[in-house]
Amino acid sequence: GAVVSQHPSRVICKSGTSVKIECRSLDFQATTMFWYRQFPKQSLMLMATSNEGSKATYEQGVEKDKFLINHASLTLSTLTVTSAHPEDSSFYICSAREPTKSYGYTFGSGTRLTVV
């Protein structure tokens, strides 16, 4: 089946620094990827939709200047958390849809971000 690789799995960074998270589709081309955030014991909240070759679409309340998304190729989308603060500590998960399947979504393994 489709595989989505996400790196890093865990990252600890100092407050004020930036962190980049990568999401790769390994065996298919993903024109669209989705980024979710999950706080402890809470649900997955959609942050943004990443479209290859165009600007990402952000959900209401998500700061586009803080969470930079780049989808420069059909197999890679990146999320950069800029000027991270402790309240940004969360579990970030990407997902991608196989273009040949209407419902074939695959999730990455997630990234646990801790800002100290």
Add this chain to the structure above:
Amino acid sequence: GENVEQHPSTLSVQEGDSAVIKCTYSDSASNYFPWYKQELGKRPQLIIDIRSNVGEKKDQRIAVTLNKTAKHFSLHITETQPEDSAVYFCAASTTGNQFYFGTGTSLTVIP
């Protein structure tokens, strides 16, 4: 936008009993309803899904029902086992688009 509500937030059952989790959605355009199981610190795993043209789907001990008129769908797990313990999320989506997740149900199966 879509709003998905999920109940209950926690559920404890004895091993062998059934568990039922219910979700409602608001957007009548939603046509795909997956259920995910998530273990602590891991990615959500799809366990079953249903499309709007079907009222019920079953896969061994897991079944999902959909009532489009009432905009609700339910997950049914029969003969529960300790390894079924996890957090379960429902979601709603329109074809090819993003998911909107429910708030999750923490299921505990007591041996």
